[in-house]
Amino acid sequence: DAKTTQPTSMDCAEGRAANLPCNHSTISGNEYVYWYRQIHSQGPQYIIHGLKNNETNEMASLIITEDRKSSTLILPHATLRDTAVYYCIVRDNYGQNFVFGPGTRLSVLP
């Protein structure tokens, strides 16, 4: 299974862009990179996903390197409500399960 590596925690000033990195050096060609976040004790929430190209939606942007070995989730103007644990996930080889690691705890500071 492809694995991901994320920093344990990050801080970001309110109003600034939050850039959350993820390494996935063993990703295979047909696997997507997904980002979810979990606010406090709620269920995880889908943010964005991509295969090769950069993606943008109303929540965030996803930048995937050309070799696909790493990616960055960008929250363009972080707010206090963006404080959460962010999970970078790559689907496993059987396309069946999402494996949630410990994620990155993002703290948006006033």
Next chain:
Amino acid sequence: NAGVTQTPKFQVLKTGQSMTLQCAQDMNHNSMYWYRQDPGMGLRLIYYSASEGTTDKGEVPNGYNVSRLNKREFSLRLESAAPSQTSVYFCASSEQAGGLTNEKLFFGSGTQLSVL
């Protein structure tokens, strides 16, 4: 549109008691999942159901059973609860059946279970 609904939200059990966690989704999704989350950790998959009528073990299935009652409902049963099963349980669903890589998970709000 309620999405994924879990009941109960909180439960306290004594060791050895049994209970069933209920999950229902109204999005006509094929696949459903049960995860557990222990303090400070990511989610671990207990069981999943790729489609109605099928269930498969995930990473941590021991001590649990599941039933995919119909396309909407996927229940998780603890036959004899143990303190090690104290956790927050999340149900999730996704639109496409297994084998496809491009799908999103939608989660319920969780059940906080304590086993004394």
